[in-house]
Amino acid sequence: MDGQKIIAEELVKGIAPNVDAEDLVNNKRKVFLFGSPSYTNIGDQAIAYAEEKFIRNHFPYYEYIEIMDYATDEGIEFVKKIIKENDIVCFTGGGNLGSLYLDIEEDRRKVISAFKDYKTISFPQSVHFEDTEEGRLEKKKSQDAYHQNPNLTLVARESQTFDRLKGTFDSNVIYTPDMVLSLMIKPRNIQRGGVLFVLREDKEKVTDEGFVSELMRWAGKTTSVERTDTVLRDIDTIDYKDREKYFLKMLDRIGSSKLVITDRLHAMIFSIITKTPCLVFGNSYGKAKHSYRDWLEELNFIEYTDEQDIDELERMIDRLLKAEPNDIDLRNDFKPLEDFFKDDQV
Amino acid sequence: MDGQKIIAEELVKGIAPNVDAEDLVNNKRKVFLFGSPSYTNIGDQAIAYAEEKFIRNHFPYYEYIEIMDYATDEGIEFVKKIIKENDIVCFTGGGNLGSLYLDIEEDRRKVISAFKDYKTISFPQSVHFEDTEEGRLEKKKSQDAYHQNPNLTLVARESQTFDRLKGTFDSNVIYTPDMVLSLMIKPRNIQRGGVLFVLREDKEKVTDEGFVSELMRWAGKTTSVERTDTVLRDIDTIDYKDREKYFLKMLDRIGSSKLVITDRLHAMIFSIITKTPCLVFGNSYGKAKHSYRDWLEELNFIEYTDEQDIDELERMIDRLLKAEPNDIDLRNDFKPLEDFFKDDQV
Known part of the structure; x- marks a missing residue:
C-alpha cells in the first residue's frame, strides 16, 4: 500500500499524535496503543505516560503509535490498513475493565475483536463486573468479544483481578503492578505544608461524607486542609501533548x-513517587486495597485502612508522619510484561 | 530577558536540536548538555543517547537541552544568556578526558570554566593524560580550567579513573558505570551467524595486526568472519535526530x-545488551579492562583477556559460546548520579 497516500487521506485528529506521519510507514515493527485517554483523570493519564516510557525504554526498535480514545473507530479502520503480521495491538491500562465504564469497555471489545489475528494485550487493569443482571450481561459481551481473539493477553494489576480474569476469560493472563509504578521519577524537593484530601466524586466512592467532614475538621485544628481529586474538573480534555x-x-x-x-x-501511587505520607481508604471494589496488599505493604509511609475511629487514625497518621520514607523495588515485577513484548521473530 | 527575541536571533544549528525553541524560555529548571557528539563513534553516540534517557526518566520536570560539539562556542554564549541560578551544566561522558582527544578536552575546559558559578558535571569518563611533557602540560591546563569551577563534579566510570581524578583534581569525584549500561533495552531476537571482529583503527590501538590476522584465519576455518569498528567511516557526521x-x-x-x-x-557493552558472547582485548590505557574488572566480571558470556595463545583463546571462546547468557543488575550503581541531579531547592 502507498504509505504517503494513506497518510494524506486518513490521518484524523487523535490518530498517532505522538509520532511523525512518516513513521507510520517506516519498516519498524509497530506497537499500537488504543484507548489513549483524553479525559481528565490524571491517574489514567499517568498510566498512558508510563506505558509509553516502558515501550520506548525497553524496545526502542519498535514504533510506538497512540490512538486517542475519541478516535477509536477511525483508528481501527486506519490501523487495519497499515498493520503488518508481527505488529502488536495494545489497549491502555487502568481500572475500567468491566461494567462500570461501558464506553471504555465497548472500545476495548471493538479493538480486541477487530485485531483478532494479531498479538494483542490489555495493559495492567483492575476488573469489576457488577453482580447484577446488567453486570452479567456486560460480562457475557466482553467474553464474546475477547474470545474472538486467540492471541490476547490480559494483565492484572492485583491478585484479586488476576483471579477474576482467570475465572472469566479463556485468555492468557499475566500479573504486574500498575504501570505508574514502573516510572523512575525522582521526586522534586518542594516545601511541604498542610493535609491534602484527594477524594472520589464518582460511582466508586464509598467513603461517607459525614466521616470525611469529621476527618477534615480534625485535621484543620492543627494545619491547613485542602480537598481535591485526581480527576480535573476545570478542563474538559487532556490531549497527548499536554499529558x-x-x-x-x-x-x-x-x-x-x-x-x-x-x-x-x-493519589496513593503519586504519594509513593513523591515520598508523601499517605493514608488510603477503599473504593467500591477494593482496587486501592488490593494493590496495597499485593505490592506496597512494606512502605512505611503509606497505610491502607478501613478504620473510621478518629483516635485510631490519629495514631496511624502519627506513625506515617514520623517514618523516614523507605523504598521498594518493583522493577523486576514488570518482567512478565517485558517478556510479552520481547521480539519473538527470528 | 526577552526569550522570543533571543531565540530568533541566536539559535544557530547545533544548539538545542532536541527541544522546541519555546522550551528554552519556559519556567522549568534547565539541564544543559555540552559536547553532544556529532562524530561517528557509535560508543559516544550511545552515551549521549543514554544520558538523555537518564535525565528524562528520572527528572522529567527538568528541561534537557543539548548543545552539539560543533556549536560549543556559540552554545556557551547562548546558554550564558538564558541560564538561571539553579540550572545545571553537563559535559558528555566517554573516554576522552585527558590528552588524547584535545579538541574535546579543550571544549570541556571552556564549558567548565565558563559556567563556574553553576552546578556542573562531567558525565562518566575514562581519564588518560599521557606521561610525556605534552601530557603533563595538558594536565596542567585542565587543572587550571577545572579548578576555576568550585561547583564541579567529575564522574569516573572505572576505579582506575576514580583514583586518577582524585589524584589530579580538587573537584568532587563520584563513581558509576558507563552511561550505556544504564539503558534498559531488551535485545531483538535476530538470527545469528559468524564472528564479528570490532577493532580500533586509532591511536588507542594496541592489538597487534599479525595476531589479529592469525585469529581471523583461525575463526574463518569454521564460520564466516567480518571485521568492522564502532566508528563509522562511510558517513561524516551523526546529528541528534539520527542518533x-x-x-x-x-x-x-x-x-x-x-x-x-x-x-x-x-562493542563489549553492545554485546552485553544484545546477549552476544564477546571476547575483549585491551586498548592503550586499559579502559575496557578496568570497566570489565570493576563492573562486569560476573557475566558468563563476556571475557576480558590479554592472552594471545590461540589454543588458550579457543578454550575461552568455547566456554563463552556454551554459556546461557546471565544478567547483572547495575541499576543501583547509578544512584550517585541520581543524587547529583536530585532537586535540592526547597
Missing part, C-alpha cells in the same frame, strides 16, 4: 503536602 | 553475530 504537564503538576500538588488522605489508587 | 537510528543499527550488527571479538569498550 506530561498535567501529570507533573499533580505530582507537585501531592508532593507539596505534608500528608495525603485519599480513596484514589493513583 | 537512535545508527545506535540501533550497530546493536543489530553486534546482536546478529555468534561471537564478537573486540578491543572496543562499547
Whole structure:
C-alpha cells in the first residue's frame, strides 16, 4: 500500500499524535496503543505516560503509535490498513475493565475483536463486573468479544483481578503492578505544608461524607486542609501533548503536602513517587486495597485502612508522619510484561 | 530577558536540536548538555543517547537541552544568556578526558570554566593524560580550567579513573558505570551467524595486526568472519535526530553475530545488551579492562583477556559460546548520579 497516500487521506485528529506521519510507514515493527485517554483523570493519564516510557525504554526498535480514545473507530479502520503480521495491538491500562465504564469497555471489545489475528494485550487493569443482571450481561459481551481473539493477553494489576480474569476469560493472563509504578521519577524537593484530601466524586466512592467532614475538621485544628481529586474538573480534555504537564503538576500538588488522605489508587501511587505520607481508604471494589496488599505493604509511609475511629487514625497518621520514607523495588515485577513484548521473530 | 527575541536571533544549528525553541524560555529548571557528539563513534553516540534517557526518566520536570560539539562556542554564549541560578551544566561522558582527544578536552575546559558559578558535571569518563611533557602540560591546563569551577563534579566510570581524578583534581569525584549500561533495552531476537571482529583503527590501538590476522584465519576455518569498528567511516557526521537510528543499527550488527571479538569498550557493552558472547582485548590505557574488572566480571558470556595463545583463546571462546547468557543488575550503581541531579531547592 502507498504509505504517503494513506497518510494524506486518513490521518484524523487523535490518530498517532505522538509520532511523525512518516513513521507510520517506516519498516519498524509497530506497537499500537488504543484507548489513549483524553479525559481528565490524571491517574489514567499517568498510566498512558508510563506505558509509553516502558515501550520506548525497553524496545526502542519498535514504533510506538497512540490512538486517542475519541478516535477509536477511525483508528481501527486506519490501523487495519497499515498493520503488518508481527505488529502488536495494545489497549491502555487502568481500572475500567468491566461494567462500570461501558464506553471504555465497548472500545476495548471493538479493538480486541477487530485485531483478532494479531498479538494483542490489555495493559495492567483492575476488573469489576457488577453482580447484577446488567453486570452479567456486560460480562457475557466482553467474553464474546475477547474470545474472538486467540492471541490476547490480559494483565492484572492485583491478585484479586488476576483471579477474576482467570475465572472469566479463556485468555492468557499475566500479573504486574500498575504501570505508574514502573516510572523512575525522582521526586522534586518542594516545601511541604498542610493535609491534602484527594477524594472520589464518582460511582466508586464509598467513603461517607459525614466521616470525611469529621476527618477534615480534625485535621484543620492543627494545619491547613485542602480537598481535591485526581480527576480535573476545570478542563474538559487532556490531549497527548499536554499529558506530561498535567501529570507533573499533580505530582507537585501531592508532593507539596505534608500528608495525603485519599480513596484514589493513583493519589496513593503519586504519594509513593513523591515520598508523601499517605493514608488510603477503599473504593467500591477494593482496587486501592488490593494493590496495597499485593505490592506496597512494606512502605512505611503509606497505610491502607478501613478504620473510621478518629483516635485510631490519629495514631496511624502519627506513625506515617514520623517514618523516614523507605523504598521498594518493583522493577523486576514488570518482567512478565517485558517478556510479552520481547521480539519473538527470528 | 526577552526569550522570543533571543531565540530568533541566536539559535544557530547545533544548539538545542532536541527541544522546541519555546522550551528554552519556559519556567522549568534547565539541564544543559555540552559536547553532544556529532562524530561517528557509535560508543559516544550511545552515551549521549543514554544520558538523555537518564535525565528524562528520572527528572522529567527538568528541561534537557543539548548543545552539539560543533556549536560549543556559540552554545556557551547562548546558554550564558538564558541560564538561571539553579540550572545545571553537563559535559558528555566517554573516554576522552585527558590528552588524547584535545579538541574535546579543550571544549570541556571552556564549558567548565565558563559556567563556574553553576552546578556542573562531567558525565562518566575514562581519564588518560599521557606521561610525556605534552601530557603533563595538558594536565596542567585542565587543572587550571577545572579548578576555576568550585561547583564541579567529575564522574569516573572505572576505579582506575576514580583514583586518577582524585589524584589530579580538587573537584568532587563520584563513581558509576558507563552511561550505556544504564539503558534498559531488551535485545531483538535476530538470527545469528559468524564472528564479528570490532577493532580500533586509532591511536588507542594496541592489538597487534599479525595476531589479529592469525585469529581471523583461525575463526574463518569454521564460520564466516567480518571485521568492522564502532566508528563509522562511510558517513561524516551523526546529528541528534539520527542518533537512535545508527545506535540501533550497530546493536543489530553486534546482536546478529555468534561471537564478537573486540578491543572496543562499547562493542563489549553492545554485546552485553544484545546477549552476544564477546571476547575483549585491551586498548592503550586499559579502559575496557578496568570497566570489565570493576563492573562486569560476573557475566558468563563476556571475557576480558590479554592472552594471545590461540589454543588458550579457543578454550575461552568455547566456554563463552556454551554459556546461557546471565544478567547483572547495575541499576543501583547509578544512584550517585541520581543524587547529583536530585532537586535540592526547597
